[in-house]
Amino acid sequence: MKNLASLAGVVALVSSVTGHATFQDLWATCARLPTSNSPVTDVTNSNIRCNANQGAAASKCSVAAGGTVTVEMHQQNNDRSCANEAIGGAHHGPVLVYMSKVADAATADGSSSFFKIFQDTWAKNASGGGGSDDYWGTKDLNSNCGKMDVKIPANLAPGDYLLRAEAIALHSASGLNGAQFYITCYQITVTGSGSLNPSGVSFPGAYKATDPGIQINIYQKLESYVAPGPAVIAGGTEATAGKAGSTVTATAGSPQPTASASKGAVSSTLQTSVKVTSAQATPTGGGGNTGGCTAAKFQQCGGSGFSGCTTCATGSTCKAQSGYYSQCV
Numbered sequence: 149m150k151n152l153a154s155l156a157g158v159v160a161l162v163s164s165v166t167g168h169a170t171f172q173d174l175w176a177t178c179a180r181l182p183t184s185n186s187p188v189t190d191v192t193n194s195n196i197r198c199n200a201n202q203g204a205a206a207s208k209c210s211v212a213a214g215g216t217v218t219v220e221m222h223q224q225n226n227d228r229s230c231a232n233e234a235i236g237g238a239h240h241g242p243v244l245v246y247m248s249k250v251a252d253a254a255t256a257d258g259s260s261s262f263f264k265i266f267q268d269t270w271a272k273n274a275s276g277g278g279g280s281d282d283y284w285g286t287k288d289l290n291s292n293c294g295k296m297d298v299k300i301p302a303n304l305a306p307g308d309y310l311l312r313a314e315a316i317a318l319h320s321a322s323g324l325n326g327a328q329f330y331i332t333c334y335q336i337t338v339t340g341s342g343s344l345n346p347s348g349v350s351f352p353g354a355y356k357a358t359d360p361g362i363q364i365n366i367y368q369k370l371e372s373y374v375a376p377g378p379a380v381i382a383g384g385t386e387a388t389a390g391k392a393g394s395t396v397t398a399t400a401g402s403p404q405p406t407a408s409a410s411k412g413a414v415s416s417t418l419q420t421s422v423k424v425t426s427a428q429a430t431p432t433g434g435g436g437n438t439g440g441c442t443a444a445k446f447q448q449c450g451g452s453g454f455s456g457c458t459t460c461a462t463g464s465t466c467k468a469q470s471g472y473y474s475q476c477v
């Protein structure tokens with residue numbers, strides 16, 4: 149099953165923010181705009197670095213350390229309308245942003261190490277029936293016309309970086325390799341006189357297909373969510389899902405609510421777009437395993453491309469939540 153969606157994006161360099169409409173003419177300047185809207189699903193493949201559909205970027209964009217870039221996601225490259233969900237089709241999941249210091253952002257291949265500077269993951273919805281009712285980073289994108297502010301750590305050493313923005317859709321992630329990774333890498337030059345040079349992780353390698361935040365049935369009640377990858381570095385920021393725009397600065401230990409996103413700090417804006425096409429609810433027809441196995445209650449039992457057990461354990465029945473996900477309930 150392929151749910152068609154991808155991140156595409158741009159960094160627009162501006163000295164002050166007066167209105168996002170002005171960024172249109174800078175669209176795609178320094179983002180490696182994906183050339184197709186299919187997600188990456190294999191975390192062991194090098195496509196997990198900067199997308200399987202990585203396109204070329206025209207240039208690099210400059211941002212001062214401590215400045216804020218705004219990631220903007222849309223379903224289609226050329227559609228920034230707020231009337232359309234930024235990432236539709238119940239594509240619930242976290243939004244994660246990494247950076248990697250490189251010699252030349254224009255040519256870097258993403259094999260260098262990445263550190264996490266931002267995340268907006270999950271928060272419980274007390275009145276919800278399951279994790280799909282909870283607050284997720286992708287819902288914050290949807291409720292904010294695709295935009296999310298990301299602060300470049302204040303003391304970050306100057307130089308070229310790849311900025312890797314990622315939304316992970318978990319709507320069919322209960323089976324192995326069911327999570328969908330929407331990634332865009334941006335070619336950034338950080339200015340300033342900082343000295344922070346965090347160590348990081350490599351892609352592939354940073355994620356395992358069985359990580360608890362990657363292989364997960366979000367239709368059951370969740371009491372916690374473990375974001376994939378390393379912790380946000382000290383000086384990075386974390387947003388609370390459901391409270392877009394309110395972030396805390398991460399510290400070496402537990403996050404402390406000391407700072408919030410400041411509009412005045414904006415020095416550059418980064419726009420991305422996520423494409424989701426209506427093809428995502430199209431079943432591929434069959435493939436399910438009826439050969440004597442059973443799926444436990446709350447496990448997936450069907451959906452487009454699903455190849456697991458389609459018979460539910462005694463006491464539960466297989467119910468379609470959508471064209472791409474059926475669950476034993």
Ligand SMILES: *[C@@H]1O[C@H](CO)[C@@H](O)[C@H](O)[C@H]1NC(C)=O
Pocket residue numbers: 273275276277280281282283287
């Ligand atoms: C929280 O759960 C309620 C009840 O299911 C639902 O109506 C509401 O949309 C949920 N909130 C979010 C952010 O999904």
Ligand SMILES: [Cu+2]
Pocket residue numbers: 150151152153187237239317328424428
């Ligand atoms: Cu999709």
